[in-house]
Amino acid sequence: MGVRFSAEPTTKRTRMSVSCGTLLDVTQRQDAQRNRELLLAAGEQVFREHGLHVPLQLIAERAGVGRGTLYRHFPDRDHLALAMIERRVDLIEQRLASAPDPARSVEEIFFWIADTLSAIPGLHPYLASTEAGRTALERLNQQLRGLLAGPVEAARARGLLRPEVTLDDFVCSWAMIEGGLLAIAPQDRARMVARAKALLGSALFVPSARSR
Incomplete structure (x- = not known):
């Protein structure tokens, strides 16, 4: 008699993989939204304190994010x-x-x-x-x-x-x-x-x- 392999473990792993991927996507979106709000709040503060032509790096620093995060949200x-x-x-x-x-x-x-x-x-x-x-x-x-x-x-x-x-x-x-x-x-x-x-x-x- 041949050995039968059940597909159930694979299905469970697939479901788990999809679930983990979905949670990761949600977390990443939440992080991106939070960073965007931090940058907007920092922009309001820095522009108010130093004017519109302040280096954008100061806004990233005030928001506590890197320059790459700043430019991903706001290219200029x-x-x-x-x-x-x-x-x-x-x-x-x-x-x-x-x-x-x-x-x-x-x-x-x-x-x-x-x-x-x-x-x-x-x-x-x-x-x-x-x-x-x-x-x-x-x-x-x-x-x-x-x-x-x-x-x-x-x-x-x-x-x-x-x-x-x-x-x-x-x-x-x-x-x-x-x-x-x-x-x-x-x-x-x-x-x-x-x-x-x-x-x-x-x-x-x-x-x-x-x-x-």
Whole structure:
């Protein structure tokens, strides 16, 4: 009688191999995502402290990763800058999605965007200096408008905004803040941003309805 070999051990080994491979893939993706978030956070910090033209190696060092990891995620400064802006838009989308009353979140988001623009002045103009950057910024601008159009309309209908205010006024206000800061010394920016936010807040929002 011939010896019969069972296929079961091979099947089990195959399943185990697939399972281990899947777990490894998941771990690698998690590591890659974590490194990407570390680099974005470090980029925000380093650009804020030293300006947009700082050596990218400083960002890798701040994030605690190697230069190769940095360039795998962000091949150059433009890709990093764009990803930082994309991340801001994603955070706004998450904030609106989780807000019990998006119309009430409009004021908070307006000032948050003003603060992020003032943290790294010139980020948008830097990207807009190339055709690819302008195209990407226009895409993000349209995405942001799509997110805010409904809440802004609802806020105006409920008397939280002045009746003549439109989404264009928000966009114009943010552009004025960022553009104005480029000509102001770093040590004076915080004071000027606070003043600009007070003036623009009074112009856009109904004082009696403001949350702050």
